[in-house]
Amino acid sequence: xxxxxxxxxxxxxxxxxxxxxxxxxxxxxxxxxxxxxxxxxxxxxxxxxxxxxxxxxxxxxxxxxxxxxxxxxxxxxxx
Numbered sequence: 001x002x003x004x005x006x007x008x009x010x011x012x013x014x015x016x017x018x019x020x021x022x023x024x025x026x027x028x029x030x031x032x033x034x035x036x037x038x039x040x041x042x043x044x045x046x047x048x049x050x051x052x053x054x055x056x057x058x059x060x061x062x063x064x065x066x067x068x069x070x071x072x073x074x075x076x077x078x079x
Contacts, residue, residue, distance in 0.1 A: 042066045
């Protein structure tokens with residue numbers, strides 16, 4: 001996957017996270033948004049990490065990217 005594709009996916013993820021509404025009348029809908037933000041952040045972070053390094057270094061980059069992406073997605077969508 002080339003860097004342009006990753007950047008487009010990353011920009012799309014940030015654009016969609018801006019559509020997340022924090023005001024919900026149901027806690028069930030709020031839980032779904034929180035889980036979706038965390039998983040989406042992990043996926044985007046893993047994709048960005050996969051563009052870095054090679055071999056074992058790339059494995060560490062993917063793991064770190066997924067972890068940081070999940071933390072960022074959680075911080076953006078969970079309250």
